[in-house]
Amino acid sequence: MSRVLFFPHGARIAVLTQEVVGVLDYLAPEGGVRLGQLVVVPLGPRRVMGAVWGEGMGDFDMAKLRPVARLIDAPPLSPEMIEFLERMAEYTLTPLPSMLRMATRAPDLDQPPSARRIIHRAGPPPERMTDARSAVLRVIDDHGGAGFAPGELAQLAGVTSSVVQGLVKAGTLAEVLAPRDVPYPKLDPDLPGKPLAPDQSEAAEQLRAALRSRRYGTTLLRGVTGSGKTEVYLEAVAECLRQGRQALVLLPEIALSSEFLNRVEARFGAQPGEWHSGITRSERRRLWMMAATHNVGMVVGARSALFLPFADLGLIVVDEEHDGSYKQEDVVYYSARDMAVLRASIAGAQVVLASATPSVESWVNAGAGKYARVDLRSRYGTAELPEMGTIDLREADMEKGRWISPRLAAEIRARQAKGEQSLLFLNRRGYAPITACRACGQQVGCDDCDARMVEHRFQNRLVCHQCGATKPIPVACPACGVEGKMVAVGPGVERLAEEVAERFPDARASVLSSDLFGSARALKEAIAEIGAGETDIIIGTQLVAKGHNFPRLTLVGVIDADLGLQGADLRAAERSFQLMRQVAGRAGREGGGARGVALLQTHQPDHPVIRAILSGRDEEFWDAEAASRQSAGMPPYGRLAGIILSHPDQPVVEDYARVLAQRSDPLRAIGAELWGPAPAPIARIRGRARVRMLIRAPRQAPVQAAIRDWLAIAPKAPTNLRLSVDIDPQSFF
Ligand code: ADP
Ligand code: ZN
Numbered sequence: 001m002s003r004v005l006f007f008p009h010g011a012r013i014a015v016l017t018q019e020v021v022g023v024l025d026y027l028a029p030e031g032g033v034r035l036g037q038l039v040v041v042p043l044g045p046r047r048v049m050g051a052v053w054g055e056g057m058g059d060f061d062m063a064k065l066r067p068v069a070r071l072i073d074a075p076p077l078s079p080e081m082i083e084f085l086e087r088m089a090e091y092t093l094t095p096l097p098s099m100l101r102m103a104t105r106a107p108d109l110d111q112p113p114s115a116r117r118i119i120h121r122a123g124p125p126p127e128r129m130t131d132a133r134s135a136v137l138r139v140i141d142d143h144g145g146a147g148f149a150p151g152e153l154a155q156l157a158g159v160t161s162s163v164v165q166g167l168v169k170a171g172t173l174a175e176v177l178a179p180r181d182v183p184y185p186k187l188d189p190d191l192p193g194k195p196l197a198p199d200q201s202e203a204a205e206q207l208r209a210a211l212r213s214r215r216y217g218t219t220l221l222r223g224v225t226g227s228g229k230t231e232v233y234l235e236a237v238a239e240c241l242r243q244g245r246q247a248l249v250l251l252p253e254i255a256l257s258s259e260f261l262n263r264v265e266a267r268f269g270a271q272p273g274e275w276h277s278g279i280t281r282s283e284r285r286r287l288w289m290m291a292a293t294h295n296v297g298m299v300v301g302a303r304s305a306l307f308l309p310f311a312d313l314g315l316i317v318v319d320e321e322h323d324g325s326y327k328q329e330d331v332v333y334y335s336a337r338d339m340a341v342l343r344a345s346i347a348g349a350q351v352v353l354a355s356a357t358p359s360v361e362s363w364v365n366a367g368a369g370k371y372a373r374v375d376l377r378s379r380y381g382t383a384e385l386p387e388m389g390t391i392d393l394r395e396a397d398m399e400k401g402r403w404i405s406p407r408l409a410a411e412i413r414a415r416q417a418k419g420e421q422s423l424l425f426l427n428r429r430g431y432a433p434i435t436a437c438r439a440c441g442q443q444v445g446c447d448d449c450d451a452r453m454v455e456h457r458f459q460n461r462l463v464c465h466q467c468g469a470t471k472p473i474p475v476a477c478p479a480c481g482v483e484g485k486m487v488a489v490g491p492g493v494e495r496l497a498e499e500v501a502e503r504f505p506d507a508r509a510s511v512l513s514s515d516l517f518g519s520a521r522a523l524k525e526a527i528a529e530i531g532a533g534e535t536d537i538i539i540g541t542q543l544v545a546k547g548h549n550f551p552r553l554t555l556v557g558v559i560d561a562d563l564g565l566q567g568a569d570l571r572a573a574e575r576s577f578q579l580m581r582q583v584a585g586r587a588g589r590e591g592g593g594a595r596g597v598a599l600l601q602t603h604q605p606d607h608p609v610i611r612a613i614l615s616g617r618d619e620e621f622w623d624a625e626a627a628s629r630q631s632a633g634m635p636p637y638g639r640l641a642g643i644i645l646s647h648p649d650q651p652v653v654e655d656y657a658r659v660l661a662q663r664s665d666p667l668r669a670i671g672a673e674l675w676g677p678a679p680a681p682i683a684r685i686r687g688r689a690r691v692r693m694l695i696r697a698p699r700q701a702p703v704q705a706a707i708r709d710w711l712a713i714a715p716k717a718p719t720n721l722r723l724s725v726d727i728d729p730q731s732f733f
Contacts (some may be wrong), residue, residue, distance in 0.1 A: 008032045012056030017048045025056035027067040040069045074109045077294035093725045094332045102307045106288030107281045116619035122174035132159040183295035187268035189238035200228045203374045204235035211239045218351040220366040223376025230352045235319045245314025247298045252323035258524035275301030303336035313347045316340045321353035327730040357578035361636045362624045386596030388614045390605040403491045408557045416554050422555040423538045431457040432488030437477035439485040448687045467686045511541035542649045561600035642726035643693040650689035657691045666709035672697035
C-alpha cells in the first residue's frame with residue numbers, strides 16, 4: 001500500500017483519535033506533520049490524543065476544519081504499524097480507536113524525554129516501622145529495587161505520598177533525578193552459543209536460512225519438552241540481530257521470564273527488553289520509545305508486546321504457541337499467535353511457533369504446507385521422556401477425604417528417600433471447589449454470577465473464580481439456616497497441600513498457584529527455590545506445566561487426569577492432552593541418570609486422550625483430532641465466530657438476541673449457520689445476564705464482512721446492552 005508520508009501545513013488530514021468517534025479530518029499544523037505522528041487535537045471543548053492516519057477525505061467544509069493542536073514528541077507510528085492495526089481491526093471486528101489504544105499503551109508518551117524524579121532504596125529500614133511503611137518497602141523489593149515515580153510507588157503500596165516522603169527523610173529511600181529512555185545494552189549475537197546436537201543444528205540452520213530470505217514465513221518448531229527448542233530459536237534470534245533487525249519473543253506467562261532472561265543473557269551477554277504487567281511505568285515508556293527508535297534489539301514479553309512499535313521487526317517467536325493465554329477475551333478479542341503471523345506478513349518478518357504440543361490449527365497448517373515444519377526428535381543429551389502410567393482410581397484403595405492413592409504415596413516416599421523431587425499436579429486453585437450444606441445439600445454460589453464459590457483457606461474466604469467476588473465462609477447455611485454443617489467438597493491445591501503435610505510431615509512442600517503470590521517477583525523466587533532443590537514435594541496448578549526446569553524432579557503425579565476430559569468445549573480433549581504431556585515433561589529433564597516417571601490418576605484409563613498420552617505417539621492424537629474436526633466442519637476446517645450479548649435484565653438481552661437471529665440473512669448468504677441464542681454456560685457475570693450465539697461458516701467464507709452487514713441492519717440496541725464479537729473463539733463461556 002503506498003501512502004503519502006508527509007502533509008504540509010494546511011493540508012487536510014485524517015486523525016484517528018482514541019475516542020469512539022474514530023477517524024476525523026483536521027488541518028495539518030504549521031511545519032507540516034508526518035503520517036503516524038501522535039498528536040493532540042481539539043474535539044468539541046476537549047483535547048484528545050490521536051494519530052495522523054492518512055489523507056483527510058471527509059466532505060466536511062474545509063473552512064470549518066480545525067488544525068491539530070500540537071504534536072507529541074514521540075516517534076510516529078510506522079506505515080507498517082498502521083496497516084497492521086487496520087487489518088487486525090478488520091479481522092477481529094474491533095473499532096479502530098481500541099486498536100490505537102493497544103498500540104500506544106505506554107504511559108507518559110506525552111512527557112518530554114528529560115530527566116525525571118525517581119525513588120529507590122538507599123539505606124536500612126527505618127527505626128520506626130509501620131504497616132504503611134512496610135507496604136512501601138515490599139513494593140520496592142518485589143520489583144527488585146527498580147525505580148518508581150513517587151506517586152506510582154505510593155499508589156502501588158496503597159499509602160499516601162507522605163509515607164514515601166517519610167521514608168526518604170529516614171534515609172531508607174532516596175529520591176534522585178534519573179535520565180529517561182536509556183537505550184538497552186546491545187546484545188552480541190556472535191558470542192559462542194552452546195554447541196548444538198546434530199538435529200538441533202540442522203533445525204537452527206533451517207531457521208537461519210528462512211531469516212536470510214528477509215521475507216515473511218512461518219515455521220512450526222516442534223519438539224518434546226527438553227529437546228532444545230529454546231536453544232534453537234535463540235539461534236534464529238542471533239541471525240536476526242546480525243541482520244540488524246529486531247526480534248520479539250512472546251511467552252505465555254511472566255513466570256517463564258526469570259529463568260529465560262538469564263538464558264538470554266548467557267547467550268548474548270546482556271538482558272533483553274522485558275514487557276509484561278509487572279514492569280514499572282517508566283520501563284514501559286522506555287521500552288516503547290526504544291522499540292520505535294531501534295534502541296532495543298530483542299524484547300521478551302507477554303501477548304501485548306505484539307503492539308510495540310518496532311522500527312524493524314525481523315522475527316517473532318511464539319513460545320508454547322498452543323497456550324490459551326495468547327487469546328485475549330476482554331475489550332479486544334484476539335489471538336496473539338494469529339496476529340503475530342499477520343504482523344510478520346506485513347513486516348516481511350519470520351515467525352517461529354514453538355511447542356511440544358502444537359495446537360490442532362498449527363498442526364494442520366504445517367501439514368497443508370502453509371507453515372514450514374522443523375522437528376526435534378529427541379530430548380537433549382541423555383534425558384529421556386518419562387515413563388508414563390496410569391493409576392486406576394476405580395481400583396485404588398482410596399481413603400475418604402484423601403486424593404493421593406497409596407501407590408502414588410509410595411512413589412513419593414521413594415523419591416524423598418533419594419533426595420529427589422515429586423510434583424503433584426491439580427489444575428484447581430483454592431481449597432475446595434464446592435462448599436455445601438450437609439443438612440440441605442445447598443451449594444454456596446456467587447451472588448452476581450452463575451458460578452459456585454470456591455473456598456480459599458489461606459485467605460479464609462470463598463472466592464468466585466468468574467468475577468473475583470469474595471465472601472466469608474458461612475457458619476450457618478444460607479439456605480436452611482442450620483449451623484455447623486457446611487463442608488468442603490472435593491480437592492483444590494490448598495487441600496492437597498494439607499494432605500501432603502499430614503502424610504509427609506518431614507517433607508518440604510511448596511504450593512505453586514497463581515493466587516498465592518502477591519507479585520510476579522515472589523512467584524519467580526519460589527520457582528528459583530524449587531529449581532535449587534529446596535523443596536521435596538511441589539503442589540501446583542497449570543502454572544507449573546510451563547517451561548520451568550526443575551532438575552531434581554523425577555516424579556509427576558497427576559491427581560485428577562479426568563478433569564477437563566469431558567467439557568462442553570471444542571478444545572477440551574486438545575487442552576488436556578497438551579497439559580498432561582507438558583506436566584509429564586517436567587519429570588527427569590536433565591537426565592542426571594534417573595528417568596522420570598509420570599503417573600496419571602484416572603477413572604477412565606481407556607479414554608482416547610489418556611491412551612494417546614501413554615502411547616507417546618502424539619501424531620496419532622493430532623491426526624485423530626484433526627479428522628474429527630474436519631468431519632464436523634469445525635476449525636481449522638470451518639470457521640467459528642462467537643457473539644456475546646449482555647444486559648442487566650435477562651428478558652431484554654434475550655429478546656434482542658432473538659430479533660438479531662431472525663434477521664440473519666447476510667449470514668445465510670455466505671452459507672453460514674447461526675446457533676442460538678442460548679444462555680451462555682455462565683449465564684450471569686458481574687450481575688449481567690449473558691446470551692451467546694455461535695456462527696459457523698465454511699472455511700473460505702467472508703465471515704467478518706457478513707457479520708458487519710448483519711449488525712449494520714440490526715435494530716437499535718437497548719441502552720446498556722453490550723455486544724462483543726469473538727472471531728475464532730477459544731472458550732465458550
Ligand atoms: P525446550 O525449549 O525444547 O523445552 P530447552 O532449550 O529448554 O528445551 O533445553 C532443555 C535443557 O537442555 C536446557 O537446560 C538446555 O540448556 C539444555 N540444552 C539443550 N540443548 C543443549 C545443547 N546443545 N547444549 C547444552 N545444553 C543444552
Ligand atoms: Zn461471581
